[in-house]
Amino acid sequence: MQTLKKIAIPVLAISVFVALWELLVWANGWPNYVMASPSDLPEAYARFWNLFLIGSWQTLWRTVAGLALAVFFGTLLGMIMGFSKIARDALYPLLVGFNAVPKATLVPVLALLFIGQHNFNTVLMAFLISFFPIAVSVGIGLSTLEPEYRDILRSLGASRITIFRKIALPKTLPEFFGALKVSATLAFIGTNLVEIISPHGRGLGALFLSGQTNSNYPLMFAVLIALAVLGIVLYYAVVALERIFAGWAERPQH
Amino acid sequence: MTNLIDIKGVTHAYKTPNGPLPVLNNLNMAVPEGEFCAVVGPSGCGKSTLTRLVAGLMKPDEGEVWLHGELVKSPRKTVGMAFQNPVMLEWRTILENVILPLEIVAPRMSKADKTERAMELLALVGLEGFENKRPSELSGGMRQRASLCRAIVHKPDVLIMDEPFGALDAFTREDLWQTMHALRAKEPFTAVLITHDLRESVYLGDQVIVLSGRPATTQFVLDVQYPGDGLRDLDGLYTPECADMLHVLRDQIKIAQGREPEEAH
Numbered sequence: 001m002q003t004l005k006k007i008a009i010p011v012l013a014i015s016v017f018v019a020l021w022e023l024l025v026w027a028n029g030w031p032n033y034v035m036a037s038p039s040d041l042p043e044a045y046a047r048f049w050n051l052f053l054i055g056s057w058q059t060l061w062r063t064v065a066g067l068a069l070a071v072f073f074g075t076l077l078g079m080i081m082g083f084s085k086i087a088r089d090a091l092y093p094l095l096v097g098f099n100a101v102p103k104a105t106l107v108p109v110l111a112l113l114f115i116g117q118h119n120f121n122t123v124l125m126a127f128l129i130s131f132f133p134i135a136v137s138v139g140i141g142l143s144t145l146e147p148e149y150r151d152i153l154r155s156l157g158a159s160r161i162t163i164f165r166k167i168a169l170p171k172t173l174p175e176f177f178g179a180l181k182v183s184a185t186l187a188f189i190g191t192n193l194v195e196i197i198s199p200h201g202r203g204l205g206a207l208f209l210s211g212q213t214n215s216n217y218p219l220m221f222a223v224l225i226a227l228a229v230l231g232i233v234l235y236y237a238v239v240a241l242e243r244i245f246a247g248w249a250e251r252p253q254h
Numbered sequence: 255m256t257n258l259i260d261i262k263g264v265t266h267a268y269k270t271p272n273g274p275l276p277v278l279n280n281l282n283m284a285v286p287e288g289e290f291c292a293v294v295g296p297s298g299c300g301k302s303t304l305t306r307l308v309a310g311l312m313k314p315d316e317g318e319v320w321l322h323g324e325l326v327k328s329p330r331k332t333v334g335m336a337f338q339n340p341v342m343l344e345w346r347t348i349l350e351n352v353i354l355p356l357e358i359v360a361p362r363m364s365k366a367d368k369t370e371r372a373m374e375l376l377a378l379v380g381l382e383g384f385e386n387k388r389p390s391e392l393s394g395g396m397r398q399r400a401s402l403c404r405a406i407v408h409k410p411d412v413l414i415m416d417e418p419f420g421a422l423d424a425f426t427r428e429d430l431w432q433t434m435h436a437l438r439a440k441e442p443f444t445a446v447l448i449t450h451d452l453r454e455s456v457y458l459g460d461q462v463i464v465l466s467g468r469p470a471t472t473q474f475v476l477d478v479q480y481p482g483d484g485l486r487d488l489d490g491l492y493t494p495e496c497a498d499m500l501h502v503l504r505d506q507i508k509i510a511q512g513r514e515p516e517e518a519h
């Protein structure tokens with residue numbers, strides 16, 4: 001009953017959304033080159049299903065690769081900032097400044113730097129756009145660890161590595177996963193940005209672009225929906241990981 | 255060297271943006287092996303600082319801390335600590351929390367032996383049956399019991415407690431005092447207990463040290479003569495002997511706070 005509810009409610013919400021969308025297009029009498037309606041989409045998927053499969057795969061693996069890099073380097077940066085106040089003071093303004101740069105401006109820069117390396121550029125962008133929340137959350141998590149937590153092990157002569165592994169790391173996991181949810185969405189946006197902006201791109205973004213150049217509006221909307229679905233899948237994959245590794249942080253509900 | 259803990263002329267100041275803040279000033283303290291030493295003093299006088307020095311978590315600017323005839327320069331495995339906040343690791347069960355020090359101190363010990371040792375202590379403090387619960391499923395008093403088990407699971411020579419019962423209600427606190435005596439009867443250790451509660455200091459301590467206001471120095475040492483022999487019982491606290499000791503301590507605290515002690519007594 002509980003699980004049924006958990007599935008039924010979102011499904012119902014999506015159905016209502018689709019119905020409203022259809023109604024809106026129908027009521028305004030918009031032709032499909034202004035705004036496609038949901039009923040136009042199945043045809044687009046049926047015609048281009050293989051392109052959708054290939055594109056989704058390319059978008060997905062490059063996003064996940066970028067995200068994996070972000071997790072690795074973000075955690076590393078966070079650790080450095082968490083353990084050393086000097087590093088924190090030095091790196092923080094740099095990171096904030098970097099994060100404030102609109103990432104779209106980096107696409108041409110990267111394209112010039114690494115000409116023709118489309119996969120590399122895409123993964124790099126996904127990484128660049130998504131490591132910031134991870135670095136900050138790990139850094140803050142470590143630097144705000146209550147001294148008593150450290151002292152239980154430090155008073156036994158445990159090494160810094162041991163304290164990190166047994167206390168600091170698990171303790172920051174909930175914050176880490178909070179940040180990872182944001183980062184997953186950001187990495188996805190980064191991948192799409194490169195796919196859409198760079199000529200001769202790949203992935204769903206490139207499919208969107210070809211829909212645009214061929215004035216195939218239903219195709220463009222179909223890509224948008226596919227992106228949304230992929231984004232949801234990615235997000236809930238992170239949620240599932242969170243349940244496994246930081247499930248203890250969920251308090252029993254009363 | 256007969257004293258297990260010997261603190262000789264310890265002076266310490268914290269560096270703050272407004273210059274050094276002297277916290278301890280020529281503090282002396284001696285605790286013979288197996289004795290229980292309660293430390294009281296005005297709020298903010300430097301009691302927690304003292305525990306960190308004894309544990310070797312920091313070094314005093316001047317003076318020496320000796321444990322077991324050895325000069326303390328860094329943390330050592332023979333110390334156990336408990337704090338006002340029980341600091342349970344939420345991702346571990348109660349049993350896994352209690353085992354934690356053994357993972358550091360005795361990494362070779364088998365899982366079964368570690369579990370057996372932890373279960374023995376959990377039974378002693380009345381937490382049998384809760385070993386597989388998460389800390390969030392326990393009450394504050396139960397968490398503090400588990401925290402005490404964790405502090406002594408590796409059989410430390412010295413147990414250092416910084417107001418471990420401070421956040422508990424009066425009844426739970428009295429329960430835990432008795433648990434404390436039961437633990438000592440089973441597992442001899444030398445203890446330093448920081449407390450704000452004078453009755454607690456008298457009920458648990460063999461000696462009570464009163465620290466002066468900041469910077470703290472040893473202002474007064476009370477040799478506790480608890481009425482009755484053998485296991486101390488709580489009723490003893492309501493005898494004239496205890497009332498007298500409590501009175502003396504209260505006067506000393508007033509002096510430490512820089513107030514006049516009450517006249518006649």
Ligand SMILES: Nc1ncnc2c1ncn2[C@@H]1O[C@H](COP(=O)(O)OP(=O)(O)OP(=O)(O)O)[C@@H](O)[C@H]1O
Nearest residue numbers: 268269270275277296297298299300301302303304
């Ligand atoms: N790391 C630190 N840096 C600077 N000052 C500190 C530091 N730790 C403590 N102090 C200061 O030193 C003084 C003594 O602190 P300490 O925690 O030892 O007192 P305490 O006697 O344990 O207090 P309480 O009774 O409130 O627990 C306080 O004034 C405190 O503000």
Ligand SMILES: [Mg+2]
Nearest residue numbers: 301302303416
């Ligand atoms: Mg304190």
